[in-house]
Amino acid sequence: MAKTASYKKKYRxxxxxxxxxNRSMAGNTLLFVIMAICGFFxxxxxxxxxxxxxxxxxELYQFPPKILVRNPTLxxxxxxxxxxxxxxxxxxxxxxxxxxxxxxxxxxxxILASLAAYPLAKHEFPGKKLLFNMVVLSMMFSWTVxxxxxYMIISWLGINNNYLALILPACSYGxxxxxxxxxxxxxxxxxxxxxxxxxxSEFQIFWKIVMPNVKPAWLTxxxxxxQQMWGNTGSMFLRDEQLKxxxxxxxxxxxxxxxxxxxxxxxxxxxxxxxxxxxLLCQSNVLETMTTSGMKE
Amino acid sequence: MRRKRTKMSLTxxxxxxxxxxxxxxxxxxxxxYLRSLIMSVQFSLSNLTVxxxxxxTLEFVxxxxxxxxxxxxxxxxxILTTSVGNMLIDVPLIxxxxxFMAILLNKKFPGRTLVRAIxxxxxxxxxxxxxxxxxxxxxxxxxxxxxxxxxxxxxxxGSGVSIDYYIxxxxxxxxxxVIIEYVSGAxxxxxxxxxxxxxQIVIFIAALQSIPGSMYExxxxxxxxxxxxxxxxxxxxVMPHIxxxxxxxxxxxxxxxxxxxxxxDVAFTQNNYGLSSVFSLVSTIVTCLILVLVCRFIQxxxxxxx
Numbered sequence: 173m174a175k176t177a178s179y180k181k182k183y184r185x186x187x188x189x190x191x192x193x194n195r196s197m198a199g200n201t202l203l204f205v206i207m208a209i210c211g212f213f214x215x216x217x218x219x220x221x222x223x224x225x226x227x228x229x230x231e232l233y234q235f236p237p238k239i240l241v242r243n244p245t246l247x248x249x250x251x252x253x254x255x256x257x258x259x260x261x262x263x264x265x266x267x268x269x270x271x272x273x274x275x276x277x278x279x280x281x282x283i284l285a286s287l288a289a290y291p292l293a294k295h296e297f298p299g300k301k302l303l304f305n306m307v308v309l310s311m312m313f314s315w316t317v318x319x320x321x322x323y324m325i326i327s328w329l330g331i332n333n334n335y336l337a338l339i340l341p342a343c344s345y346g347x348x349x350x351x352x353x354x355x356x357x358x359x360x361x362x363x364x365x366x367x368x369x370x371x372x373s374e375f376q377i378f379w380k381i382v383m384p385n386v387k388p389a390w391l392t393x394x395x396x397x398x399q400q401m402w403g404n405t406g407s408m409f410l411r412d413e414q415l416k417x418x419x420x421x422x423x424x425x426x427x428x429x430x431x432x433x434x435x436x437x438x439x440x441x442x443x444x445x446x447x448x449x450x451x452l453l454c455q456s457n458v459l460e461t462m463t464t465s466g467m468k469e
Numbered sequence: 470m471r472r473k474r475t476k477m478s479l480t481x482x483x484x485x486x487x488x489x490x491x492x493x494x495x496x497x498x499x500x501x502y503l504r505s506l507i508m509s510v511q512f513s514l515s516n517l518t519v520x521x522x523x524x525x526t527l528e529f530v531x532x533x534x535x536x537x538x539x540x541x542x543x544x545x546x547x548i549l550t551t552s553v554g555n556m557l558i559d560v561p562l563i564x565x566x567x568x569f570m571a572i573l574l575n576k577k578f579p580g581r582t583l584v585r586a587i588x589x590x591x592x593x594x595x596x597x598x599x600x601x602x603x604x605x606x607x608x609x610x611x612x613x614x615x616x617x618x619x620x621x622x623x624x625x626x627g628s629g630v631s632i633d634y635y636i637x638x639x640x641x642x643x644x645x646x647v648i649i650e651y652v653s654g655a656x657x658x659x660x661x662x663x664x665x666x667x668x669q670i671v672i673f674i675a676a677l678q679s680i681p682g683s684m685y686e687x688x689x690x691x692x693x694x695x696x697x698x699x700x701x702x703x704x705x706x707v708m709p710h711i712x713x714x715x716x717x718x719x720x721x722x723x724x725x726x727x728x729x730x731x732x733x734d735v736a737f738t739q740n741n742y743g744l745s746s747v748f749s750l751v752s753t754i755v756t757c758l759i760l761v762l763v764c765r766f767i768q769x770x771x772x773x774x775x
């Protein structure tokens with residue numbers, strides 16, 4: 173690396189117009205074909221979901237099944253709205269619950285995990301190694317099995333039947349911390365040192381220097397966490413109907429069986445569409461961050 | 470990070486600062502995760518009986534549950550070894566497949582975000598409500614209530630390729646059995662591997678985007694070929710995230726493995742919480758050991774930017 177650094181100094185004013193590296197045309201085509209085949213098979217479920225939600229009922233039951241829709245209708249969605257309006261709790265309430273749980277769970281986890289990851293990656297203090305090993309150990313433990321202790325802890329805290337029962341454990345899960353720490357370790361320490369010399373407080377360094385530089389990492393973490401929280405039906409801790417998230421209500425609709433097949437297809441579309449949109453938003457925001465910009469060696 | 474040992478006050482102040490940053494997360498972690506881990510250890514050493522009026526009583530029995538799991542229980546050891554074996558097949562394949570895909574998806578081409586979303590689809594479709602709805606759709610497509618058409622569909626899906634023939638051919642060629650088993654195991658799990666690598670691809674994409682563009686410029690100026698650039702710039706820079714992804718893959722593949730299913734069954738259908746805790750503890754320890762070995766192995770070869 174020392175060699176490249178010295179070359180960098182020499183050619184600092186030379187900027188190539190494009191970053192594309194040389195690769196043969198044949199290689200590119202081959203890669204494109206591989207990717208197209210993989211992508212085609214992976215996109216099939218999505219194609220099926222989109223087409224299913226536009227199919228009228230008779231086409232849904234057709235055998236042998238057709239993937240593409242013949243006479244697209246929005247009937248399924250109107251069906252879904254009628255069912256929603258009939259529900260005992262107004263549907264807007266379910267949506268609000270989902271927004272609260274998903275929003276706070278995602279934002280809270282990203283912020284708390286990043287805050288904790290910063291000193292673990294860039295500071296020295298007693299107990300750091302032990303703490304980090306504990307985090308990794310806790311991730312290995314399968315949480316499906318610890319449902320009983322989890323339930324007892326939630327009741328002991330008195331947050332049973334409360335949004336907090338879903339939000340608080342989500343905020344302090346180990347995976348986010350692990351991911352953020354790995355990315356922060358890659359940042360050049362000299363960047364933080366120079367900020368410290370300029371009199372920035374630790375929090376300012378974290379917020380103004382570390383976080384913008386690891387933007388790809390926390391946007392990625394936000395994608396996972398959003399997906400996790402979005403899929404949460406909360407059936408274990410939330411007993412009151414007016415606290416339950418949208419997922420629960422939608423699952424009830426698709427559990428209605430063949431009679432509600434059209435509405436269920438619409439439900440699938442709604443549930444799948446939101447995380448995909450969130451993913452697209454986050455990914456298109458991930459721009460290449462220049463870690464070394466603002467550094468002179 | 471160069472600090473002088475003589476100035477203790479500064480060091481202490483910095484470590485207090487560090488703890489302050491960790492504190493909000495740590496409180497939650499200790500309350501929710503560490504506590505339930507400790508409770509599980511406690512359960513595994515005792516006999517738990519649920520009181521009819523609510524609550525439970527613990528009766529300390531020592532290592533009796535562990536002895537039962539290894540000596541008496543019929544399928545535990547076998548299921549544990551298959552789960553670990555599957556994991557060992559999956560982890561390297563998933564890691565390399567996702568690195569490969571991430572590099573492809575990191576190129577600039579029109580519709581790149583959409584293609585990335587397609588590769589992330591399996592993760593999104595994994596949620597419970599979608600699975601239910603998809604099952605319903607599948608049931609309808611294969612003829613709704615009647616079973617006959619489902620049987621037709623099943624018969625039609627029987628593979629046209631006889632795998633045994635190829636296995637035999639390769640063993641005649643003198644390839645070691647271990648390799649043949651590994652490859653045939655891997656080929657049989659291709660769809661699972663692709664489906665399980667959504668998260669890893671996204672992590673690798675983020676890692677690739679964290680590589681400063683100036684490094685590629687330098688490589689280009691020096692006349693490096695694409696191959697050289699990959700091995701000298703890209704690969705060392707994503708190396709730390711290979712560990713991240715290995716850890717994630719292990720966690721993910723264990724979360725829905727057969728051992729966990731067994732432990733879940735024992736806890737919630739047979740109400741034997743002690744034994745279930747033993748199962749999950751033992752599997753956790755085994756995975757941790759494997760992970761420590763793997764991480765040691767990779768870490769030695771890892772290059773850190775600083």
